[in-house]
Amino acid sequence: ASFSGPLALARELLAEGTEPFFVLNSDVICDFPFTALLRFHRHHGREGSIVVTKVEEPSKYGVVVCDAETGRIHRFVEKPQVFVSNKINAGMYIFNPSLLQRIQLRPTSIEKEIFPVMAKDGQLYAMELQGFWMDIGQPKDFLTGMCMYLQSLRVQHPERLHSGPGFVGNVLVDPTAKIGMNCTIGPNVTIGAGVVVEDGVRIKRCTILKGSQICSHSWLESCIVGWRSSVGQWVRMENVTVLGEDVIVNDELYLNGASVLPHKSISESVPEPRIIM
């Protein structure tokens, strides 16, 4: 569904209010600057504000050209071949309810159709993000973004990270998760609610989603384990192996870059990256 669809459907709820509302693209991770963005938005008093972030290779993206002092957006340029700007749309917005009048009840891309018009009208401003940002739409980038997020936690809220014997580096563990004996967890691991990790497991640079189970002696690096999945004993998983929801991986297998769709059972090793459907 294109971007403005949800907004249009939410029109009734949002339009009644007089307060501005946030819109977030969930394919990104950063220290979402709600307070700073609201303050910035109120300060210029126009219809919309978007967060932008600096990137090293702007030619891969759509870039935002804006006034250095005020942040007023002049225009958008898609994948520029010559340098015009190194700021890109970070995927976090705040709008006044009046924006909703610009949107029709048909598939609309807010970035492609609405923003250019608002910029022309001088109604769209850009606030530059401080701190980390990552597009986490691809599994590989999701894990990179996870590492950035954990490092940010280490700086701002170190008490939320897990420590103790068997934990290395930045590790986030839900209080309802259970970790067995003789495990080594981390660096860069997030473990969700109700997850069970049995004895002798090694996990590095992984996201283990809610309700999953990792059986004893297994070794996981750079993986995403989907909700309610089960990884057997003596399994080795690496190289951005991704398990969808409710996947079972049998004992003693080797998964190298396997992308497994939900509800599948894996009974053979996957020695080379591929999709299992």
Add this chain to the structure above:
Amino acid sequence: LALHPSACLGGMWHHILSSSIFFAYFYRAVPTAGPLALARELLAEGTEPFFVLNSDVICDFPFTALLRFHRHHGREGSIVVTKVEEPSKYGVVVCDAETGRIHRFVEKPQVFVSNKINAGMYIFNPSLLQRIQLRPTSIEKEIFPVMAKDGQLYAMELQGFWMDIGQPKDFLTGMCMYLQSLRVQHPERLHSGPGFVGNVLVDPTAKIGMNCTIGPNVTIGAGVVVEDGVRIKRCTILKGSQICSHSWLESCIVGWRSSVGQWVRMENVTVLGEDVIVNDELYLNGASVLPHKSISESVPEPRIIM
């Protein structure tokens, strides 16, 4: 007399035979008759026949039956032969069905002449030594055909399993056959209990940790240490080695005094030479690692590490 003595076999033979075993160490591969010629002094003094075994084979070495067979025909030499399904890949032995007298040898026959091949175990009278000169001689290529022509060479057919174990892949297959033979003939020598599956042979001085699952088809040598949570299938773990916790090994040969780290996965006929170190958490797939090496990176595709 062992041509390529391996420490794991020598002790076994001495125990079985209760006879003298002299080891000849050769630093290069030499043709068969080399060791014999060098041992000439020791052997020629005797009047008793002597055995010669090619250590690249495994079977239920039929010492007693071969000696009896040899004495019965009273000629100069006897060799053990075994039936194979694809004789065209080998040198075959053509012999008399009743007496076993060998008529001739045929190399890789394209039409069927025989399905019996040389199983690599011989017995000779000391008089054979006079046929061998002190130069590189292949007993199979040069001496046997002459003995056959002279009617002095006989073949005894092997009963039971046989395997050429010169290649690592075949060594493991031969190991499985040997363990199955133990299961039938001496089941008390195999290891059993919680955590042991199928045919497993464990030296009494080896130590196995908690929560391991060992077998089927595993042999573990003297002084080996297997730490907690290890899974081993279809492997030979040679003397003095260590397998650290949570590792998983299938179809591997681990050389003497090697060390495999924690959370290592090794499979697909990975072979570690003597004194090899494999670091923690690596993946070895069909790696052939020469002695005294340290492995610090995974080997995802079969290759030789030197």
